[in-house]
Amino acid sequence: INILAIETSCDETAAAIIQNGHTILSEVVATQIDSHKRFGGVVPEIASRHHVEQMTQVLEETLTKASLTMEEIDAVAVTEGPGLVGALLVGVATAKALAFSHQLPLIGVHHIAGHIYANQLVESFKFPLLCLVVSGGHTELILMKEHGKFEVIGETRDDACGEAYDKVARVLDVPYPGGPHVDKLAKLGNDTLNLPRIYLEEDSYDFSFSGLKSAVINTVHNAKQKGIALKKEDIACSFQESVVEVLVEKTYRASVEYGVKQVVVAGGVAANSRLREALRERFNDPEVTLSIPPLALCTDNASMIGAAAYNDYQKQAFRGLDLNANPGLDLEQYGKR
C-alpha cells in the first residue's frame, strides 16, 4: 500500500510516499527557514505563500524520486492540525484535490501523531508504549496502549521545550531556529551556572520551562551588571543540562510506573545530541526498547504523516472532501474518533 503524504503545518513544505506504513519510498522537504530567519521566527503569511509556491514542485519531485505515478498511489494523507491555519489549508486543499481527481481515499493526520509515528519508520511499536514529545509547540508524555490511541499523562504548563530553546538562543544571539545552535554551543561548555531543575510536584509528569528561561535571562543580566563575562558555551550547556535532566528523569519514572515495553522520542528537540545521549544512558534495561528517530525524521517531514496514516488506511477510516484544517486539533480526541 503506497500512501502519498503531505505536511504543511508550519514552515516546511513536505511530501513523501510511504509503503505499508514503514518504508520510505521517497521524501522531499522544502524548508523556508531562510525566509523566516530575518524575522527571528515563522511569519504565518509568508509560510502560507511559500507552501503555495512550493507544493506542485515538491509533489512532482516526490513521485519522480519514487519512480511512481499517481496511478500507483493507494491513498492521500495530510496533516489536518494542529499548526498555522493558513499553512495547514494549503496541504489540506492539495490533498483533497488529489484525492478527488484520482479517486483516492483521503486520510487526515494529527501532526503530533505524525511525530510519534516517525518512530515506526525505524522500529515496530510494542505496547504499552511511552512517548516523550518535545517539539517547537509541544512537550508531552504520552501513553499508548494500542495503535492510534493517545493518553496525555503530562504536558507543559507554559512554554514548549523547543520554544524555550529558541528563546534562550535569542539571549545567546544565535540565528533562528536556535535549538541546533544551542546544542552545538553546549557541547563546548560546562554546566557552571547552577540553574534550577524544575520538577513541579513529586508525582507530576507535567513540565515547566518558563522559570528556567527566566533564570537564564536573569543570570546573564546579573553577570553583565557585575561586569562578569559569562561564556556563551557555559550558558548553553547549563540550560541544556537542566532541560535534559528533567526530561529524562520524568520519562524514566513514567516508563516504570506504567510498565511500558517501549519508549520513543518525537519532535524537533529529539534531534538534540545531549538528550539522545542521556536517554540512551538511562534506558539501558533490555526489557524496554528505546527508539529515537534519525535526525531528519525528528523535525517536520511528511514521512511521519504517511506512517501514522497507515493505521487509518487499515481501518478504512477515510475522510470526506469536507475535511478541513483544524489548527487546534486535540490529540486524545483525534484518537477517539
Ligand code: ATP
Ligand atoms: P510542533 O511539532 O509542536 O507543531 P514544530 O513543528 O514547529 O512544532 P518541530 O519542527 O517538530 O516543531 O521542531 C522544531 C523545534 O525543534 C525548534 O524549536 C528547534 O529549535 C528545535 N530543535 C531542532 N533541533 C534541535 C536540537 N538539536 N536541539 C534542541 N532543539 C532543537
Ligand code: FE
Ligand atoms: Fe512539528
Ligand code: MG
Ligand atoms: Mg518546523
